[in-house]
Amino acid sequence: MNKEPVKVKEVEAIQRVSGFKEVVLGYTEKEALAEASRCLQCKNPVCSSGCPVGIDIKAFIGQIINKDYEGAYSTIRQKSNFPSICGRVCPAEYQCRKACILTKKGSPFASQSAINIHFLERFIGDWGSKNSTKISANRQPLIANRKVAVVGSGPAGLCAAGELARGGLKVVIFEGLHKPGGVLRYGIPPFRLPRDILDFEIGQLRELGVEMVTNFIIGKTLSLQELFKEGFEAVFLGLGAGIPSFLGIPGENLCNIYSANEFLTRVNLMSAYKFPEFHTPVTVGKKMVVIGGGNTAMDAARVAIRLQKMNDIPGDTTIFYRRTEIEMPARRLEIEHAKEEGIKIKVLTQPLSFSGSKAGCVEKIKSLECRLGEPDSSGRRRPIPIEGSEFVNDCDAAIVAVGLGANKILTSVTPELKTDKYGDVTVDSETMETSIKGVFAGGDIVGGEGTVIEAMGMAKKAAKSIIESLSKKGK
């Protein structure tokens, strides 16, 4: 035993920053088998306890060892609908891999030697897609073809739609943007989640009979009440956390200071990296600064440095973060990838203000140095600004990636839909039903920003409740 973890193949940094192709190539069958063989197949596995949806990890790795890929696919699919997506975007080092017995006790995230569960999941997910492995529907005659609506087509909405359709319901997804996918489309860049993977999963849902209505905003084009009048018997809300937070510091409205959402939407959804073939522009600076330490900050920085390279500008993108690298909430892999790609990380830095040119474009960012204090409510050590430590950096484009709040378009016009102080929809944690009967919710609109897999977990739970409640209600 004690075999070395199987490294996953990646495109060389110098090559990958010249475009938006996928960075991590994934395991070959041989590599997957070698990695799976490292699994101790513990008698009392603890890894699954780290998975937000409780995938039977020991079982699916065991099936890989036996080359029963179809079995492994069906094991994962019992809990997660989109393994090829989750295998790519799950922060495994904070979840299953951290729980893996091979991770050193007390470590803030998974040890190197922990089984690469996410890469194995991705291998199986991609195997399933390639072989068009279908998960059998469990169509229930009592609810057959009754109409349910899903609002939002992000991770939660897509997952709920699949579950509901397999239960036999007629599902219509309503999406506000012109393409389905939500954050998987506008937020996560193609070099982390290739669009053919996303399109494949969406295509599968269409095949299941799910109808997708884009350019349609529930709360604007049609109200929630009207959906019921149109014959929908239940509604799932996967509205997401779509409202960007800003720093609230002077100069933040100068030109070329973007929210990460705007920057990423311009590039990912609107393909601004293909300007002028695509018509949406984006500013590519010579000195780009990204503020934040989460996955979105990493995504934004990695997009920024790619845009610089693609525009023949020497790569100069710096991440400003208030704490240190250890406290960064981003996936470790993204931090590593960002550094490999030449992104500088300036830790213990708290922006104070921006200043700009006569034309109103940002030119400088002024910050304070910080030191770490006692842990705060998040368990991470609190950054304490050091008085008199101001310093100024050049910055001709900045991206603010400091979090997102609840999307309020629907809740603001639906007072009977109860929300908490953050604007998130409150639900019964058992059924995921909201304060309105027949309306369920899941994903980031419940409990704030989380991961793709957490959103899917909630969506699955809600779908189960919807199916049960419609069955009970009778025809």
Add this chain to the structure above:
Amino acid sequence: MKIIETNTLLQALGVKITRLKILAPAIAKKASPGQFIALMVSENGERIPLTIVESDIEKGTITLIVQEIGLSTKLLGAMKEGESLYSLVGPLGHATEIKNYGKIIVIGGGVGIAEIYPVARGFKAAGNRVEAILGARTKDLLILEGELRKVSDDVKIATDDGSYGRKGFVTDILKEAFTQHPASSAEYGLVYAVGPIPMMKAVSSVTKGFGVKTLVSLNALMVDATGMCGGCRVTVGGKVKFTCVDGPEFDAQGVDWEELEKRNRVYEDKEKHICKLKNIK
């Protein structure tokens, strides 16, 4: 999303303004004065916001009026009847709060006249005395005079060169209205203005002096137009607001006009570049 009708409203002195009637039954049914849509001409296009000028529930259509400024508006202006937009979503933004103020003034400058038209109509229907002040550089660039006359009790016109109406600015007429007799300004419950930023700014400084409530509808740059990007953020009364979901109407007195003007110009060079590349004049 099909174009039912398109006609050139005016084409003169390098300005082209087009009126399009588009099939969008769901939007038509919900649209109220003051609201807008976001559209894409083609899959590789930009998302651009435009005011809903009219909506016809029976025919299921909405009317948009667009001045060709950049690539996307030029492509939209060049669309033919029977063709379809790639995407269209709405109605977006808050609707104008239509109520009876008694007497109001609506002010439109340039293509902004298209935006005050639905609002004037709404206020007229609510029983207001609606006085319209329309402004244009010159007579040939004035749009929708007839439409505004139908929904207003009085229409006054100002042109920069004096070729039509009075020579001067809309604010000259506004000042006169406020100073006809000592209590004139107090008779007006609202001034509603849409037009170029310098015009809206000038209107707000006049009305401030007289203490008359003034609303403006802002034309900030947007991407998703549903509150997700923050590209359209403006400072109003010292607070940051998103034009798309908090607006598009705001109290004119608090608007940071300089900031808005600068933010709206950020892609000017890229816009020129792409128009040149695509050989579109």
